[in-house]
Each structure stands twice: as structure tokens, then as C-alpha cells.
Amino acid sequence: MAYPELRSAAEDIAFVLDRLGVGEALTRLAPFRDFDTATLVQIVDEAARFSREVLAPLNAVGDREGCRWRDGEVRTPGGFAEAYRQYRDAGWPSLPCDPSWGGQGLPIVAQVALQELTAGANLAWTMYPGILHGAYECVHRFGSPALRDAWLGALVSGEWLATMCLTEPGAGSDLGQIRTRAEWIEAGSDTVRVTGEKIFISGGEQDLTPNIVHLVLARTPGAPAGSGGLSLFLVPKVLVNGERNAVRCTGIEHKMGIRGSATCSMAFEGATGYLIGEPHRGLEAMFAMMNSARLHVGASGVGLAQNAYEMAARHASERVQSRVPGAAEGAPIVGHPAVWRLVEGQRVAVEGARLLLYRAALAIDEAHHADTPEARAQANALAALLTPIVKAMLTEQAFQGASDALQVFGGYGYVEETGISQYLRDARIPMIYEGTNEIQAVDLILRKLVRDEGATLSQWLTWTRVQVSEARGIGALGGFDTALADIDHWRALLPSIIALARTTPRAALCVAGEVMRVVHGLTMAGLWAQAALAEHRAQGEAGQGGDAKRRAARYWLKFELPETRRAMAIVAAQIRDPETAE
Template structure:
């Protein structure tokens, strides 16, 4: 996917639609970062992605990673590209200058990682957790650990992992068995096994910083008994730590990224944050990762769209309705136009949502206005799970639709579209499955305060019919949950519908911003705007109907329960 091909669109969305430079320049750390500087950074980023990372897409898939006696070799060219990446300062775009970073707005980093994922998802998995690891260490690590590791992680000289999952536990972190035993010198001995560890072992960097969830000997059961430990691959004296990669997984996609089974055999580590509060520290990392995973969905859908659009502009097949020639370009057939315009609506609207969320992250950190910080924090808390779930789901479904444009040619590897479909599928699973994102949104965030936070967010959007409908169903769900305590599973039945409905309302808002901006009525934006209203937004009625039916069923069941009490 040529990043340079999207540069003009992205600059339009940042400068004209979101007025992003004015927003970040109002924050003290970014006062000097004007639109011209941002444009230069993005131009150079696009060149790097197109020249150094994109050409490795096919070799990453076809050659893949190789495992040999605990060692992992990444595909040809991967190490050289990564060394150029970190030495060029790209991982450190949004990190603080005092930590070796460039101190630029988070939204520029978001654009970079969207491009990287679209160009080469397997390669991008390596640095994909760096910013989350940086935030975790910056906020929770001791001064001694920061002095030794923070700058190495910020700059990307050393890569990092997130070691949560165990074979028997899956998404239920409360079942984690890995243990960390404190030592007299302040370190800990970590023992246990973790699975699905992206980049657990590789040859890209000289050291790997593992962030490992484990239990202290006296820890309570369940998730409240988890602590976080920093366990390096190589210790300060240069000796190899007792961290072993047992194997790498054979996967559906992402062959360029080693997914490792890791074993810790009395490995030396250090506590990060407070004892038994490891999830608090880890969630800083996970929340940062979830926004980036949403961007993966957008970037990979863009890559699929570019391939499908280029193919449709060249392939001739049958006569299109109303055409005079016996054979037409397939882009002239209504079904193909519908596919391409619909995915374009998701990509463009998704970018507005993701970039706006990145701006809110900086506002939440740096604004001097308490109310503005609170509103930004509310937006990020509620919208991040929507971005992660809805746009990875659409990334997969939309990439599959783009494959369909190729017909049988899409199913063979020559055109590269089938690799995108395979690679993007995992984004619906990792960093918390999309079902967990829906539960997080509705149960843990929306209903936790009776819907007040969501209603406050919706009140900041234009009062469209769809926005009002989401506000009403939010109120109805909160009321039903309060009135039906004997049905604790009620919100779980409709969580997926609620998240999808929220995504559609936010998508409508994003496109409202696009079309209202200077230049938003240009021909470039007309077809996807029409597709949004014709083929995308009508889905909201179905999602609302499912939720209303479930509420009606709950009321009937409540009457039965009351009559038998």
C-alpha cells in the first residue's frame, strides 16, 4: 500500500476537517509543532514506509520466521528495516524529549502506524507495542528501572512484549499461574509459561523487554492478585536471562511476526508498580495498544481497497448496465462501485474518529482546563473499544469484500489481496477480543454510571435522529438493568449490538465533519458520503431492533419471575 497515495487525504482530514494543528498547538508541549512541520514529518514517514517496509510484505509472508533451538530468525530484510526505523527516530515520535523522544503529537504517530500496518502488518507487529510499553514504564516503573530501560524502549533500540496469556487461561487473566518470588536484592524470580507472545524472541534488536503478569507468593486469587514484572532477555551484565522461547506458532497469517510460546525458568525480573496492582499498570499498555489495533483495521482496509480499486480500473468484464461497449471496466458495474464506495466510507470516517481520539489523548494529558481534560478522558474511554472492535471487524469484512472484486484472482496469492485478509483477521482477537471490547463498553463503562457518561458524550454530537436513538436505547438499557437485577446477563446479550450502533453514530458524526469542512463537498468525498447514508447507516435500525426485542423479552421474563416469587 503506497502511503504516499493517502498523504493528501490524511492532510485534508487533519488540517481542514479536524483543525488538528490548532488543537495541539493550544497544548504547551506542542506549541511549536505547526502544520508545516507536521506535513514534513508525514511526508518523510510516507517515504520511509514506501521504500523500506512495504517491499518486505511478500517475503515476510512467503518466507516467514524461522525457529531453531530457541532462536528466531525474521525474514530477509526485516532486521535492516527495523534498525533503520529506530535509528531514524520513528518509534520515538510521540515520546517525551527527556526520554529520548521527539515530543510530537500522538496523532502523527497514529498516522505512521496506520501506514505501517497497511504496508506490512507482520513487520509492524515488532514495534507495535513500543509506545504502550513506554507509557507503562513511564507511569509505573521505579526510577531505577526507568534509568535503565525507559529510553531504550522510547527510542525503539530495544523492543518490548506484553506477556499476559497462558494456555489454560485465555482472556481470563484471573487464572494466571506464573509466579514472581521477591529476592533480598529487590529483584524477583519469575517462573511460568506464556503463549501468543508477539515478538517474544527475534533478531531485530539486541535485547527484548518482557512485561510479564505474575503472582507474588502471598497474592490473593483472581485478577486483583496480579503483579507486573519487567523481565529482560539480556541482563545488565550481558548474560542471557532464563527466558526461553519454546516454539513459534504456525498461523493463518502474520507469518512475518513470530508468535511465541515463552517459558520463564527462575528468570530475573523486577516489579513494575505496586504489588497486586499489575493490571493497573498493564492496562496503560493495553489501552494504548487498542487504539493502534483499530488503526491496523483502517490501514489494512485501505490497503485492500487500493488493490481492489486499481484492479477494477483495469479489468474488463461484461457490459455494464447502460454501457454502449460490449465489454466494460468492472469499476463501472454497480455492485463493484457499491463495494468500493462503502469501504471508502468506513476508511475515511474511521480516520476522522481515530485521529480525533489521538488528539483527545494529548488533551487529556496536557490541557490546563480541568473540564476539557475530563471530556477528553471520557471520549477516549468510551470510543477506544469502539475503534478497536468496529474497525478491526470492518477491516476483515471489508478486505474480504475487496477480495471479491478480483473474483477468482483474489483467491490466489499473485495479487496479494488474500494475504491482507489472512493478516487482518487476528486484529479482531488480540488486545482483547471484540466481544470483550463490547462488554467493556456497555457493561463496564456505559452502564457503570447509569449511562451518564455516554449521554454526556452524545450531547456533544449533533442531535441527529440516529444519535437520539442511541441516547434513548442507552437510557432504556440502564433502566432495564436497574429494574431486572434477577437477569444479570441482560446487557451481555446486546453488548455487540450496542458497540456496533455506537460505531455507526460516530461514523455519521465523522462524515458530518468531513462534508462540512472547506473542500468536503469535492467530488473525492461525494461517493463515499452517499454510500454511508445508503448502505452503511441503515444497519443501525437493525441493531436497535435487536436491542429493543431483547429488552421486551426481559420485561416478559421479569413478569414471569415476579408471578412465581
């Protein structure tokens, strides 16, 4: 007996693009009016084929071999460089880039699908080109004309890869402690000599491309203390004249997971660098890169969870063990209620995460290309609200999903031969890099809720409430009545949460994680309602079709929504009697 809900990521992405109207919404944006949903689905299918046939066979190879460092040079695992050559030759790096720079002009939605599929097949490999789009965005938006002319084309084509150099020994999340310095070569120029040490730099050295563009945060002479005094510089491995720049890899980390990704320590020894943007406004330019990275980290979480789920579902469908209640002798273990809960919970989490991921990606496309300034501003605010939720909750779900998948395998999952343990190890790092998930929760409550008095969240909850209200009429989905009450209760609490954050920020931040979970849960109520409605309407129009989304929504309402209510109760208790951890 095969688990009946096993479907590929590409199939479910197609559902989101088609049935949930993401593709149709994109065609209303001026740059994408010539792209229909069928075109996007074809791109997804080809990305799935590349991931399945080229990257997936290298996943265990990268984990087994790791990277090798010697005398400043790094060798990636066998097959990685050839896979990148195929990736570049196929034009994947240029997917969302400006056509005037050689890009294909496709939406961010397509780029996110590519990230999900490649990361799910091989996260360690995907980390090499993973930061490329963020680097492109940074240079494209903030670089001078001369800087764009010299460096942007090779980034768009993928001829060169890029890194993001923030972290230093003793200066991780607290960027104000950065000590790397940049000294102007001459007054009035945009060229500097960069000196300092950076650590945890993904792809800081590799053998996939002949050049690497490092984007480095550093402090210029006389700059203000703290993060407000930082500037951003483009520091290439190889200069335009072909000379090797004074930057070298001093070693690589030996890690719990993503062993095929070179995590480097980098020494900048008076290296030539070029200013990006304005002096002392480096964080503004860097966050253009980091926000892109955070969305892509969330996509990686979905990909990892999808592949771990597929492995668990297949194993549960094939593994025959003790007698299943109500089934014949020799039935697969998926018939056991406890195993079914593990497998079905993974399915619902993965498909729900995908609903959120592509809604956030659509908001970014709308923020860039909507017809009016007001529409662009509204979409930008929604994208800013959803991005920390995507990064934090989707990576948390990936790790939990990989753990549940290993549990399905039992003892066989704990040995390396089955491969599921690699997914568990690899899925742990996305919860940490690009800003830990705790930082995402702080960002949500202080920067996204307090800053606009909850206006963006209130508008989003209005949309959510409409979806939930309409879905109540679908049979067997009465749980949406409870979800509706939860939305109203949270909206009533919101002014008190904002007041607490203003008057006693420590008390509010003690429950930042619970605030994140509530906003995520109520968001998912709206998205599951939308998905169930779309499936219900399609079945009514066509007179046929399945009910997988409605059953997933029913599962979520029964087994997951109560966790949102629990988090809401903790927040309410903190409002009544603040605990400040002092």
C-alpha cells in the same frame, strides 16, 4: 477509466489533520504549540514514503518465508532486520516520547498515523515495534526512578524492543487464572525470580534487537486470588551486567496470517524480574500498555483496509469484462453497479474509520495535555469511550474490506499471486488479539456506559447531534434528518439499557455487540456530518474543490446508517423481552 476516488492514505490523513481541525486542536495544547499542521503532514508523508519503499516490498516476503525457530532462537524473514535498522535510525520509535528521555515529544496523533501507514504496508513487520510505545508508557508512568534510568532510554530509542506477556495455556482472556509466579529475592526488595509459561507472545524472540524487555504478569506468594492479586514485572532477555536471563523461547506458532511475525511460547525459569508499580496492582499498569495497544490495533485495521481498497480499486479500473450497462463496449468492471458498490463501500468505510481513529487519538492527547484538570478528565472519559469502538469496529471493517476487495478480484483474488489473499488472512487476527472484539463490546456496555450512568456517551451524542443538525442544510444530504431522529431515539433508550445491565446483566450482554454497533453508527453520523461540513465550507471559501466527502456521507447515510437502525431495533426488542441465553 480509473476509479475517480482513489487517493493515498497520506492525502486523507492530511484532510483529517487540516480540514477537520485535528492539527489546530493539537496546537492549543501546551507541548505542541510549536507544531503546525504542515509539520504533521510532512511527518505523515515521510512515514508513507518509508512504508511504501521499505516495508511494502517485504510484505509478501514475510508471508512466504515466515519465521524460523531453532534451539531457542528466531530468525525473521529476509530484510526485516535491515528494515528495522532503518526505522530506528530515522528516529521513528521516539516519536511520541518524553524529550527528557530522548523522545521527540510529538502527539499520539502522529504515532497513530505512523502505525496506520506501516501496518497497512506490512502488518507482520509492524508488530515487532508495535508494542514499543505501550511499553514505554507503562515504564514511564509506573516504573521506579531506578527502573526508568536502567531501561527507558533504550526503549525510547528503539535500541531494544518489548513484549507484553499475559496469556498462558488455559488462561487467555481470564487473567485471574494466571499461574506464573514471582518470588521475592529478599524481603523489601523489588526484585523477583519469575517462573512460568506464556504463549502467543508477539516478538518474544527475534533478531532485530540485541535485547528484549518483557513485561510479565505474575502472582507473588500470598497474593489474593483472581486478577486483583497480579503484579507486573519487567523481565529482560539480557540483564544490565550483560548476562543472559533465564528466559527462553520454546517454539513459534505456524499461523493463518502475519507469518512474518514471530508468535512465541516463552519459558521463564527463575528469571530475574523487577516490579513495575505496586504489588497486586499489575493490571492497572498493564492497562496503560493495553489501551495504547488497542488504539494501535485499530490503526492497523485502517491501514490494512486502505491498502486492500487501493488494490481493488486499481483492479476494477483496469479489468475489462462483459458489457457494462450504459457504457461502451470494453469498459472496466468498476462501471458495473455491483462492483461499484463493493469498491465505493470500501472507500467510505476506510475514510470513515480514519475520522474516528484520529478523533480518538486527539482525545488521548487532550487527556494528557489539556490546560485544566476538568478538560483532561473529560477528554480521558471520551478516549476511554472511543477506544473499544476503535479497536473492535475498525478491525471488523478491515476484515470485511479485505473480503470485499478479494471479491472484486474474483477468481484471481483467490490465488496467491495477486496478493489480496494475504490481506484477508492478515486482517483476521486484529479482531482477536488485545482483547477480542466481543470483550470490547462487554467493556463498552459495563465499564463505559453503566459506570457513569451514560454521562460520557450523552455528552458525546450532544456534540454528534450538533454536527448532524448543521449538516442537514447541505444539498443532497437530507438523510441527516433520519440520523437526527436515530440519535434522539437512542438517547431515550439509554436509561433502559443501563437499567437492564444492572438488573439482568446476561440479557444486556447478549446484545453488547448491537450496542457497540449503535454507538459506532451514531458516532459516525456526527463525524461524517463534520467532514461534509468542512468540505462544504472550504469549497465556499475557496470557490473550488471536490465533493468526495459529501458524496461519501451520502453513501453512508443511504447504505450504512440503516444497519445502525437495525441494531437499535434488536436492542429495543431485548429491553422489551429480555433473552438471557440461560
